Amino acid sequence: MATVLLLADWRGSTERRAKSMEMNSVWKAFDLMLLTFLISFLVAVTNSVSAQVNTMTNLSCFTHSIKDLIMTTWEILLRDRAPCIIAYREDKNETKETNCSGEGITWESRPEWNHKLQIDPVTVDNDGYYKCIFVTPAGNFQTVHHLTVLVPPVVTLSEEGNRTVECKAVAGKPAAQISWVPKGDCFTVNETHHNRTVTVKSTCTWKGFNGSSATCFISHLTGNKNVSIEHQSHSK
Ligand SMILES: *[C@@H]1O[C@H](CO)[C@@H](O)[C@H](O)[C@H]1NC(C)=O
Numbered sequence: 001m002a003t004v005l006l007l008a009d010w011r012g013s014t015e016r017r018a019k020s021m022e023m024n025s026v027w028k029a030f031d032l033m034l035l036t037f038l039i040s041f042l043v044a045v046t047n048s049v050s051a052q053v054n055t056m057t058n059l060s061c062f063t064h065s066i067k068d069l070i071m072t073t074w075e076i077l078l079r080d081r082a083p084c085i086i087a088y089r090e091d092k093n094e095t096k097e098t099n100c101s102g103e104g105i106t107w108e109s110r111p112e113w114n115h116k117l118q119i120d121p122v123t124v125d126n127d128g129y130y131k132c133i134f135v136t137p138a139g140n141f142q143t144v145h146h147l148t149v150l151v152p153p154v155v156t157l158s159e160e161g162n163r164t165v166e167c168k169a170v171a172g173k174p175a176a177q178i179s180w181v182p183k184g185d186c187f188t189v190n191e192t193h194h195n196r197t198v199t200v201k202s203t204c205t206w207k208g209f210n211g212s213s214a215t216c217f218i219s220h221l222t223g224n225k226n227v228s229i230e231h232q233s234h235s236k
Pocket residue numbers: 029030032033082083085098099
């Protein structure tokens with residue numbers, strides 16, 4: 001039922017557009033908004049995905065091939081942005097786009113791409129919700145990917161004198177966790193940057209420490225690291 005309404009609406013809008021070219025973008029926005037209301041009863045699947053910054057990632061609409069696809073729509077909700085909507089009509093081999101500039105997103109509707117959305121390269125601004133809606137004669141379906149962009153922190157270790165060592169995990173996303181061996185007298189501060197990356201700084205002092213080295217362990221979703229420092233003067 002909704003499918004029929006949807007098609008009728010699209011046809012109607014095509015005629016309206018033909019009559020009034022300057023109203024084109026308005027109708028386009030209207031159609032797409034109507035579309036989201038019409039298919040509110042659909043079958044939904046949601047999953048959380050993550051991707052590392054400066055890599056390429058694909059988000060898929062469906063995992064196995066779908067017979068008799070009528071239409072596929074990607075709705076992209078990013079922080080501080082108007083929703084970006086891209087719709088593809090199978091029978092017309094036609095794509096429409098609203099508010100989707102500069103996201104680094106490409107969408108190839110060709111069958112061999114399986115309606116995958118490609119983000120290349122991934123940036124910190126790609127955090128958000130990517131919803132794919134596909135319409136078939138059997139009903140309407142939705143897949144939502146909640147994308148979290150990961151940024152590996154840059155790790156530094158420096159001796160501050162007086163058996164005080166500072167370990168930093170700079171601009172990681174999410175914040176890195178820092179621990180030490182041996183345990184010292186430490187304090188840790190986190191600083192969140194405008195791009196939602198976090199610098200974690202841990203400063204430790206060892207009073208009466210006899211060992212020859214201290215190791216800072218940085219654990220992060222993009223991989224764990226450790227850095228050590230030797231105390232040469234200490235053995236005297
Ligand atoms: C596209 O963006 C403009 C301005 O940001 C906004 O007014 C409009 O509602 C958006 N269109 C849709 C369909 O969200």
